Amino acid sequence: xxxxxxxxxxxxxxxxxxxxxxxxxxxxxxxxxxxxxxxxxxxxxxxxxxxxxxxxxxxxxxxxxxxxxxxxxxxxxxxxxxxxxxxxxxxxxxxxxxxxxxxxxxxxxxxxxxxxxxxxxxxxxxxxxxxxxxxxxxxxxxxxxxxxxxxxxxxxxxxxxxxxxxxxxxxxxxxxxxxxxxxxxxxxxxxxxxxxxxxxxxxxxxxxxxxxxxxxxxxxxxxxxxxxxxxxxxxxxxxxxxxxxxxxxxxxxxxxxxxxxxxxxxxxxxxxxxxxxxxxxxxxxxxxxxxxxxxxxxxxxxxxxxxxxxxxxxxxxxxxxxxxxxxxxxxxxxxxxxxxxxxxxxxxxxxxxxxxxxxxxxxxxxxxxxxxxxxxxxxxxxxx
Numbered sequence: 001x002x003x004x005x006x007x008x009x010x011x012x013x014x015x016x017x018x019x020x021x022x023x024x025x026x027x028x029x030x031x032x033x034x035x036x037x038x039x040x041x042x043x044x045x046x047x048x049x050x051x052x053x054x055x056x057x058x059x060x061x062x063x064x065x066x067x068x069x070x071x072x073x074x075x076x077x078x079x080x081x082x083x084x085x086x087x088x089x090x091x092x093x094x095x096x097x098x099x100x101x102x103x104x105x106x107x108x109x110x111x112x113x114x115x116x117x118x119x120x121x122x123x124x125x126x127x128x129x130x131x132x133x134x135x136x137x138x139x140x141x142x143x144x145x146x147x148x149x150x151x152x153x154x155x156x157x158x159x160x161x162x163x164x165x166x167x168x169x170x171x172x173x174x175x176x177x178x179x180x181x182x183x184x185x186x187x188x189x190x191x192x193x194x195x196x197x198x199x200x201x202x203x204x205x206x207x208x209x210x211x212x213x214x215x216x217x218x219x220x221x222x223x224x225x226x227x228x229x230x231x232x233x234x235x236x237x238x239x240x241x242x243x244x245x246x247x248x249x250x251x252x253x254x255x256x257x258x259x260x261x262x263x264x265x266x267x268x269x270x271x272x273x274x275x276x277x278x279x280x281x282x283x284x285x286x287x288x289x290x291x292x293x294x295x296x297x298x299x300x301x302x303x304x305x306x307x308x309x310x311x312x313x314x315x316x317x318x319x320x321x322x323x324x325x326x327x328x329x330x331x332x333x334x335x336x337x338x339x340x341x342x343x344x345x346x347x348x349x350x351x352x353x354x355x356x357x358x359x360x361x362x363x364x365x366x367x368x369x370x371x372x373x374x375x376x377x378x379x380x381x382x383x384x
Contacts, residue, residue, distance in 0.1 A: 288360045
């Protein structure tokens with residue numbers, strides 16, 4: 001379920017982001033197109049006004065009537081400049097400096113248009129018009145924003161529908177597989193328990209060295225299957241199992257599990273050194289903390305070198321397990337809690353041990369610290 005939600009979220013983000021980019025590109029192109037049209041309209045209208053003013057200047061220039069004055073208009077201000085770009089006359093008292101390098105530009109909410117007049121009347125080579133900038137892009141921007149939101153909403157709904165449709169057969173197969181694993185896990189219990197019980201009975205019989213060696217191998221393999229069974233039970237059925245929290249002394253759990261794993265460690269001639277300097281007491285489900293210790297010891301067994309030392313330390317605040325195994329680098333440590341993560345396929349396991357440890361540690365708000373070095377070994381510390 002978590003993976004399904006994660007997939008839907010990732011696809012939705014990808015779809016929405018790509019759609020947003022596409023719509024933004026189209027919107028930008030449309031906005032540029034509208035801006036160019038508006039600019040051409042302003043230029044065309046300003047040219048007409050400048051030509052009209054030029055005609056009026058011609059009349060004023062050729063007339064001998066002293067009553068004629070410089071023409072003024074209600075919708076724009078104007079000024080005329082000579083060929084040296086010196087001001088001849090302006091309808092404004094405080095006329096700003098003009099940028100003659102541009103034919104049409106906007107400044108301080110006004111549009112300035114520079115018209116080159118020919119012939120020069122009243123010595124005016126340039127006619128400058130100043131008119132209010134009419135913002136026509138606000139409505140365009142609002143329409144583009146609304147369109148973008150509508151498109152993103154439609155794409156979002158479509159994405160969720162399509163992803164769920166695509167994931168439906170996969171979900172069904174996962175449910176079938178999950179049911180198969182649960183059923184298989186349940187069925188494993190009886191034969192594994194039977195094998196271990198019979199091994200204990202056979203161990204009471206007088207056996208020669210070769211037979212004892214073979215029996216020990218069978219017992220180690222059976223214990224490995226038993227540990228795998230317990231891990232599968234935790235992963236598949238943990239959410240349905242009622243917790244029985246109680247105060248547990250961790251050092252006693254460690255002693256019991258060392259005895260359980262002794263045969264395994266002896267098979268690789270690994271010396272176990274247990275320093276019991278006190279016991280951390282936790283209010284926790286005993287089977288869960290046993291899962292943590294079992295997985296730590298199991299990993300130490302798998303990745304330790306032959307003829308090495310496994311040091312276990314217990315205090316009132318923590319317990320620590322240090323092996324002399326293959327070790328891990330920082331990139332591997334960063335991924336160690338991911339389910340099914342394995343860095344060495346030559347040893348057994350499915351890469352679920354550390355994921356189970358991490359789940360239990362988080363559930364009971366404990367702290368875990370991993371110190372490891374390639375070729376040297378790994379130390380795992382569990383603290384309150």
